[in-house]
Amino acid sequence: xxxxxxxxxxxxxxxxxxxxxxxxxxxxxxxxxxxxxxxxxxxxxxxxxxxxxxxxxxxxxxxxxxxxxxxxxxxxxxxxxxxxxxxxxxxxxxxxxxxxxxxxxxxxxxxxxxxxxxxxxxxxxxxxxxxxxxxxxxxxxxxxxxxxxxxxxxxxxxxxxxxxx
Amino acid sequence: xxxxxxxxxxxxxxxxxxxxxxxxxxxxxxxxxxxxxxxxxxxxxxxxxxxxxxxxxxxxxxxxxxxxxxxxxxxxxxxxxxxxxxxxxxxxxxxxxxxxxxxxxxxxxxxxxxxxxxxxxxxxxxxxxxxxxxxxxxxxxxxxxxxxxxxxxxxxxxxxxxxxx
DNA sequence: TGTCAATTAACAATCGTTGGCAATAGAGTG
DNA sequence: CACTCTATTGCCAACGATTGTTAATTGACA
Numbered sequence: 001x002x003x004x005x006x007x008x009x010x011x012x013x014x015x016x017x018x019x020x021x022x023x024x025x026x027x028x029x030x031x032x033x034x035x036x037x038x039x040x041x042x043x044x045x046x047x048x049x050x051x052x053x054x055x056x057x058x059x060x061x062x063x064x065x066x067x068x069x070x071x072x073x074x075x076x077x078x079x080x081x082x083x084x085x086x087x088x089x090x091x092x093x094x095x096x097x098x099x100x101x102x103x104x105x106x107x108x109x110x111x112x113x114x115x116x117x118x119x120x121x122x123x124x125x126x127x128x129x130x131x132x133x134x135x136x137x138x139x140x141x142x143x144x145x146x147x148x149x150x151x152x153x154x155x156x157x158x159x160x161x162x163x164x165x
Numbered sequence: 166x167x168x169x170x171x172x173x174x175x176x177x178x179x180x181x182x183x184x185x186x187x188x189x190x191x192x193x194x195x196x197x198x199x200x201x202x203x204x205x206x207x208x209x210x211x212x213x214x215x216x217x218x219x220x221x222x223x224x225x226x227x228x229x230x231x232x233x234x235x236x237x238x239x240x241x242x243x244x245x246x247x248x249x250x251x252x253x254x255x256x257x258x259x260x261x262x263x264x265x266x267x268x269x270x271x272x273x274x275x276x277x278x279x280x281x282x283x284x285x286x287x288x289x290x291x292x293x294x295x296x297x298x299x300x301x302x303x304x305x306x307x308x309x310x311x312x313x314x315x316x317x318x319x320x321x322x323x324x325x326x327x328x329x330x
Numbered sequence: 331t332g333t334c335a336a337t338t339a340a341c342a343a344t345c346g347t348t349g350g351c352a353a354t355a356g357a358g359t360g
Numbered sequence: 361c362a363c364t365c366t367a368t369t370g371c372c373a374a375c376g377a378t379t380g381t382t383a384a385t386t387g388a389c390a
Contacts (some may be wrong), residue, residue, distance in 0.1 A: 012358085017357050017367065019367060019368075037346090038346080053369055053370075054347095058347070059368090078346075079347090093283070093284060113295065117271075118258070118295075119267050119299075121258050121299050122297045122303055123295050123297035124296055125295070126293060126294070127296070128291060129291070129292050130286065130288050131291075132289045133287045134284075134286050135284070136285075138285070138287060177388095177389085182335060182336065182389075183388075184388070186337070204377085216337090217338090220337080220338080220379085221336080221337060221338080223377095223379075224336090224337090243376075
């Protein structure tokens with residue numbers, strides 16, 4: 001996602017008006033690595049601007065997604081998550097317990113399929129979602145029995161991590 | 166997913182009763198590669214058993230998912246899709262236009278991450294969802310302009326296909 | 331045969347999200 | 361500055377998928 005200033009310019013170019021509400025949402029999203037839901041963006045925005053409405057938040061998030069400045073993610077957590085990081089080459093680690101999401105910068109050059117394998121699909125994107133329990137959930141609750149240990153998992157591509165909530 | 170007979174046996178073992186409704190749903194799912202939604206299962210079941218209720222369908226699908234006999238998928242199509250194929254090693258091609266899903270049997274040995282990359286997550290599963298427009302949607306509507314052609318995509322793993330709806 | 335789970339119908343309720351509406355505010359343009 | 365037209369707000373209704381409730385009935389299994 002671009003900077004709030006650049007976004008303002010972009011909105012103007014597209015005939016959209018640059019309102020304080022929208023600027024507020026731009027700021028909330030700037031550098032946000034928590035993959036927030038609309039509700040979370042709403043709360044954060046209200047901290048600065050108590051009268052902002054949930055409607056406007058949804059509206060603006062959709063506008064941004066339309067412009068390709070953020071990505072709406074369906075990670076199976078029950079609600080849309082919005083990711084200002086549109087750098088493409090990253091995927092997601094999702095905790096099935098608390099819903100926490102972490103970015104996974106992975107060397108997934110291999111993650112494309114040839115036309116012959118695409119079964120006629122015009123493939124535009126490939127998303128990988130890794131699911132498991134995050135460290136917090138593991139240490140917090142499951143103090144006793146530890147069945148897993150992730151025995152045979154192989155590391156087959158390089159990955160670099162990035163924060164999140 | 167096992168055969169209806171085996172499922173019946175399994176249900177009895179678990180103290181669940183084997184009702185005609187459940188058996189009907191077992192049959193609907195047997196060999197079903199269409200990744201049906203609950204509603205679709207409901208319709209198919211009603212063909213055989215007109216009085217079956219949607220509630221029972223949801224109940225039974227959840228039971229089967231609990232037992233690991235089917236997998237509930239969230240493919241971003243707005244509703245849960247149920248996959249009797251639990252063979253693990255396959256992923257999905259989703260048409261963002263009509264929602265059609267195709268199995269993609271892919272050689273994705275590479276699709277595991279090492280403990281060091283898992284950021285403390287106890288990773289249990291990795292799903293890959295490829296999104297695009299299916300052949301039907303492409304030929305049907307987009308007769309004229311064809312911008313794409315999927316220029317630079319590389320084929321980097323073998324994939325075998327499987328039917329779907 | 332008897333018990334207890336399962337089913338049914340009909341309906342309310344949930345949750346995330348979108349829509350309508352009327353009134354007001356305010357951004358952009360001239 | 362003034363005008364216009366979009367945006368915002370508040371409030372509430374509605375959506376679609378799913379789950380819950382209730383009470384009455386059915387039927388599987390021991």
